[in-house]
Amino acid sequence: MTNTFMLYAMREWQLLFRNSSTLAQPLCFFVIIALLFPLSLPAENALLQRIGGGVIWVSAVLATLLSLESMFKPDYHDGALEQWLIQPRSLTLAVVAKVFSQWSATGLILTLFAPVLCLTFRIPVEQIWVLFVGLLLGTPSLTLIGAIGAALTVTLHRGGVLLAIIILPLYIPILIFGAGMVTQSAQGADITGQIYALAAILTLALTLAPFAIVGALRATID
């Protein structure tokens, strides 16, 4: 089982490092979107501080969404996916490995970079920690749920917009808890509830999404 997971995960990481643009693009997109806000809003520190957490969360959601379209498409077009379907190996584990490496190349990197962005919004250090923990718990769910949409639209020629329409509404709860956490902690309120909610969403996504992704792939690949 670990063998199958590692085999697919190592392959994904090798591919990611050979295609360095897939690694750099989501991060650049994330930074640019987040930086557009301080540039376009009135230069008031208090305002930027209030909206900073929300802006970074929305940027993370959009950057994740951008990376989803290329998740299964290349493997579908060169026939690797149909070979995975007929291996005597667990497709579910293959999909989990794929999502994990995809997250480590997008969500994880965004999370690690978010504290730097927080400085441009003049967010105090305590809330940087809150945002960091929120992103660390929230971005894996974003990738897991997004992968269901990516699997459903893998055969479509221009599936990007459809993917956004399917997936963005499902991101709303994560966005509410994640961005709400930063606001609440700025007001000095307790954020344990939001952390538990994000952890619960992650647990649900981790246990159910892989099966949904496999089902979607089997149904769409014909």
Place this chain on the structure above:
Amino acid sequence: MSAHEISAADSHGHCLAANNLACQRGERWLFEGLNLTVSSGTCLHVIGANGSGKTSLLRMLCGISRIDRGDITWQQKNIAGNDDYFSGLAYLGHKDGLKNEFTAAENLEFYQRLNFENDPAKVDEILAEMGILACADLPTFQLSFGQRRRLALARLLLVPRPLWVLDEPFTGIDQAGRNLIERLCVEHLAAGGILILTNHQSLRSGPLKPFLNELEL
């Protein structure tokens, strides 16, 4: 598997059967009520015009496409979720399943590890047998179409698999390559393997003739 089942499989070899199979594309039925049985040491050549459902049939037999009606069995057991079947199946379709970012050897090594083996020397041997050892360390995107096909076909030799399903294996391959593939197929069939393939030319005059069965769609 009990001792009794093993001996039954040994005496009868392998058997792939489809019962009352049908394939629908949109509103149209490509074929209906298709029955076929292929057993060890036979080659099934699926013949038909463009769009008659040859590729669809092959993909159904491999468990890639959804089966609209009917069922497919391997050793009398349904192929859906049947690990025994998938460990015995090798499929080469129109898409070759190779990653451009990897070298030829790396592509083959990945499939070798998927087959629970890890032996770089054997990969080199197979590449040499397919006549593409010189390209082993080239990124796959630099290979010509024919070399890519040879690399994809090299997957068949990684581990012995009783069932080969090949969708137009001779496309883009030169005469020497065709002779090579035909020889590999004959060896596979002589060892009791099953071969299902599509090809636009008749195979009646080639070396596959003694094993040949034809199915017209």
